[in-house]
Amino acid sequence: MSIASKADGLKTLPDIVFQLDIPQIMPVMSALVFSLLLGLAATWTKAKVITGVLEEFQQIVLSIVTKIVIPILPIFIAFTFCALSYEGTITKQLPVFLKVVVIVMVGHFIWMALLYAIGGVYSGKNPVEVIKNYGPAYITAVGTMSSAATLAVALRCAKKSQPPLRDDMVDFGIPLFANIHLCGSVLTEVFFVMTVSKILYGSIPSIGTMLLFCALLGVFAIGAPGVPGGTVMASLGLITGILGFDETGTALMLTIFALQDSFGTACNVTGDGALTMMLTGFVEKHGIRRQKSSDRRQPL
Numbered sequence: 029m030s031i032a033s034k035a036d037g038l039k040t041l042p043d044i045v046f047q048l049d050i051p052q053i054m055p056v057m058s059a060l061v062f063s064l065l066l067g068l069a070a071t072w073t074k075a076k077v078i079t080g081v082l083e084e085f086q087q088i089v090l091s092i093v094t095k096i097v098i099p100i101l102p103i104f105i106a107f108t109f110c111a112l113s114y115e116g117t118i119t120k121q122l123p124v125f126l127k128v129v130v131i132v133m134v135g136h137f138i139w140m141a142l143l144y145a146i147g148g149v150y151s152g153k154n155p156v157e158v159i160k161n162y163g164p165a166y167i168t169a170v171g172t173m174s175s176a177a178t179l180a181v182a183l184r185c186a187k188k189s190q191p192p193l194r195d196d197m198v199d200f201g202i203p204l205f206a207n208i209h210l211c212g213s214v215l216t217e218v219f220f221v222m223t224v225s226k227i228l229y230g231s232i233p234s235i236g237t238m239l240l241f242c243a244l245l246g247v248f249a250i251g252a253p254g255v256p257g258g259t260v261m262a263s264l265g266l267i268t269g270i271l272g273f274d275e276t277g278t279a280l281m282l283t284i285f286a287l288q289d290s291f292g293t294a295c296n297v298t299g300d301g302a303l304t305m306m307l308t309g310f311v312e313k314h315g316i317r318r319q320k321s322s323d324r325r326q327p328l
Contacts, residue, residue, distance in 0.1 A: 059265060064247070104282065128223050129288045132216050136295040139211060143302035151192070151309025158189040158301045169294040175206040178297050182206065186301055193301070194308045196318055201304040208250045209303060212295025213259035218242060220284055221271055228277050241270050259292075260285045 053059075070078045144155035165182040172178055179202070186198040221241070222232045233241070248262050260267075260282060267273045267281060 055269070104279075124227070125220075125223065125284050125287065128219055129291075132219050132288060133291055135215055135219070136212050136291060139215060140295060140299055140302070143211075143299050144305070147302040147305035147309070151305050151312070153192040153305060153309070155192070155302065155305065157192045158186075158305055159298075161185045161188040162298050162301055165297050166294045169297040170290040173289045173293050175210070175293055175296050178293070179203060179206050182297050182300060186304060189301065192308070193304050194311065194318065197304055197308045197311060201307045202300055205300040205303050206297070209300055210249045210259050210292075210296050211299050212292035213289070214245055214249050215295070216288055216292045217245065217260055217263065217285065220281060221267060221273075224273070224277055224281050224284065225271065228280065233271055237270060241266055244270065 054062075066078075067082070069075075070082065144159060147153075147158075148155035162182075162185050165178060165185040168181040169175070169178045183198065183202050186193055186202050187195065190198075218238075218241075222238070226232050232238075244266050245263055248266060249259055264278060267278060271277075273281065
C-alpha cells in the first residue's frame, strides 16, 4: 500500500486569532524516566508514604481525565476533523486510514486467536467454550469504547464460561485485566503512529525508535485508564518525546485513533477471557484451592 507523504493542493488554514500556550513542567523524557524510577524505587524500599502519595495522585489524575479531558476530547476531535476537511486532508488521506483500520481489525482477530490458542494449550481446555459466550461483551465494548463500562457484561459472559474458567479466577482476573490488558488499543496505536508519521513527516520511525516506543507503550498501557481514548491519552508523552510528533501529528493521531477505538476496546475485553483461562490453568496446575465467595468478600 503506497502512502503519500505530502498532500498536494491543500488549503491553508486562516491565521489563529487567539492561542493559549501551556508549557510543559519538564521535558517529556525526564518525566518518563523520573516516573519509572520513582515507582520502582518506592516498590523496592516499600515506601509507604510515597506509595500513598502516588496512589492519591493517580486518583487525582484519573479524576481530571474522566471529568475534564474525556468530555473535552470529542469537541477537540470534532474541530480537528473540521480543520482537516477545510484543508482537504480528509478527502485525500482518509482512504489510507480506512485501509489501515481494516488491517488493524484483522490484526485484532489474529491476536485474539493466538491468545485463545495459547490459553487452550496451557490450560488444557477448549477455548471455544469461552469465546462463544463473549459476543455480548464484544458488542457492548464496541458501543461504549470503555473497558470499565463493559466490565459488568464481561463478568456475566465469563461466568457463563464455566468450567473452562474457574469462578474465583473470573472474579479476580476479569476486573484486573480490564484495567491492565489493553492489547487492542496498543496494537492499533502502533499501526497508526507509523501511518501518521509517513503521511506528515515523510518516513516511518526507525526500527530502534519503534522498539523503544513499543516497549514503553506496553508499560504505560498498564497504567492507562479503561476509558475512551485512555491508552492514547496516557501515551501522548511517548508520541511527542520519542517519535517527535508536533501539535499537528498529535491532533491527527487522536482523531484517527477515535475512528476505531470501539474495536480496540472490544479486542481488549474479549482477550481478557483468554488471560483468565491461562490464570485458571495456572492455579489448577499448582493445586491452589478454590476460594469461596465469602472468603473473597472479606476485607484485606
